[in-house]
Amino acid sequence: MTGTMPHPVEITPPADSGVGGPGLRHRLAERGVDSRLLLLVPALVFVLGLFVYPFLYGLGLSFQPTSGGSPFTEYQRFFTDPYQRDTIGKTLGLAVPVSLLNVLASVPIALRMRGRFRGKRLVTTLLVIPITLGTVLAAEGLLNFLGPTGWFNRILQGAGLTDHPVQLVNNYWGVFFSLVITGFPFAFLLILSYLSGIDPTLERAAATLGADRWARFRRITLPLLAPGLATTFCLTFVLAFSVFPSAILVGNPSGETRVISIAAYQAAYERYDYPSASAIAMIMGAVELVVIAVVMLWRSRLYTGSTGGKG
Numbered sequence: 001m002t003g004t005m006p007h008p009v010e011i012t013p014p015a016d017s018g019v020g021g022p023g024l025r026h027r028l029a030e031r032g033v034d035s036r037l038l039l040l041v042p043a044l045v046f047v048l049g050l051f052v053y054p055f056l057y058g059l060g061l062s063f064q065p066t067s068g069g070s071p072f073t074e075y076q077r078f079f080t081d082p083y084q085r086d087t088i089g090k091t092l093g094l095a096v097p098v099s100l101l102n103v104l105a106s107v108p109i110a111l112r113m114r115g116r117f118r119g120k121r122l123v124t125t126l127l128v129i130p131i132t133l134g135t136v137l138a139a140e141g142l143l144n145f146l147g148p149t150g151w152f153n154r155i156l157q158g159a160g161l162t163d164h165p166v167q168l169v170n171n172y173w174g175v176f177f178s179l180v181i182t183g184f185p186f187a188f189l190l191i192l193s194y195l196s197g198i199d200p201t202l203e204r205a206a207a208t209l210g211a212d213r214w215a216r217f218r219r220i221t222l223p224l225l226a227p228g229l230a231t232t233f234c235l236t237f238v239l240a241f242s243v244f245p246s247a248i249l250v251g252n253p254s255g256e257t258r259v260i261s262i263a264a265y266q267a268a269y270e271r272y273d274y275p276s277a278s279a280i281a282m283i284m285g286a287v288e289l290v291v292i293a294v295v296m297l298w299r300s301r302l303y304t305g306s307t308g309g310k311g
Helices: 024-030 035-062 073-080 082-113 120-128 130-146 151-158 172-196 200-208 213-241 245-249 260-269 274-302
Strands: none
Touching (some): 035 274, 082 120, 082 172, 082 213, 120 172, 130 151, 130 245, 172 213, 172 245, 200 213, 213 274, 245 260, 260 274
């Protein structure tokens, strides 16, 4: 039987078929670049519009002094004026001790709250209630409780412990107590979440080898908790460093609690010197970054591994 054999038909594989090497779409997908990234566009626009642009605008405005001169005139004016420069030390004097206290007080409480016991939910609720109060309501409560005619002073005077009211508001301590009350719940919840991510079998294994409670905490829990402690301190520090309402309501805004945020407010809305206010805001952010960098350096030296567990 004779006939003409048909010629083989060449089929060209599509670009993304994987024959002869993966296509561009597949190679991008392997790197996590696909159409799902479009879901990030609204968030990106939000961040650019509400954070990046205002920051860049304020940074540029700080280099445009109202009275003219060098672009660094406003920064030079701030650091050469003791009344303005001292606001950095006053703010750090509040933010650092408050952040340390909130973090250190949260650790033992969170350690105890990891276990199961009756009333755990009630205790947790009581510890985080101050989040719902707000700064103004907390300040009002401090004035009513710790003021010259408040309950605390009336109890002290009634018990004969003092003849004059103890000054605990409208000064440094009033702002300090306010920051502790409003900042502790955040620190406690963060520390508790990090502790829940540490595998408890590590401590049990150490206990079977003869390690006591303090040795287990110092050699196992604390190193694993170091990233959480650093992060919690940084977040609580930023919240405390930006203190403004408390410094006015229960502090002395023209004296010992004239923090750097008050200096920026006065420059912007009392003197209407927006370049000066922008420069103070940039200095405020720079100080926060320096402190955060120091804390992250300490964290990297203490521990470089992961926390493990489910955290």
